[in-house]
Amino acid sequence: MVRVEIYSKKGCCLCKKAKELISKVNAEVPFSFKEVDITASEDLFRKYKEDIPIIFINGKKAFKFKVDEIEFRKKVRIEQIKSRLSKLCDKKEHFS
Numbered sequence: 001m002v003r004v005e006i007y008s009k010k011g012c013c014l015c016k017k018a019k020e021l022i023s024k025v026n027a028e029v030p031f032s033f034k035e036v037d038i039t040a041s042e043d044l045f046r047k048y049k050e051d052i053p054i055i056f057i058n059g060k061k062a063f064k065f066k067v068d069e070i071e072f073r074k075k076v077r078i079e080q081i082k083s084r085l086s087k088l089c090d091k092k093e094h095f096s
Contacts, residue, residue, distance in 0.1 A: 002031040002079040007054040009039045015053040018067045022055070025069065029076055 008015035038044040055063040
């Protein structure tokens with residue numbers, strides 16, 4: 001399953017908008033979603049305090065500050081296809 005993470009903090013209006021968009025897309029396109037509060041860790045806060053929200057898809061940075069809905073859907077679907085292809089290749093190798 002595709003993993004989506006957002007690095008954010010409470011009170012961030014850009015983060016709120018990004019989370020709303022991600023939730024909207026998640027209702028239609030299934031993926032796992034995790035929110036990471038950067039204020040919970042000094043290291044994360046120091047590293048990302050000027051760059052939130054940051055959205056990662058399968059561990060790769062996909063968006064910073066603003067999320068484009070069409071582009072987000074596209075990136076999630078591409079990762080879903082990659083995952084399915086990988087599983088198919090694994091099954092094929094298993095039966096060879």
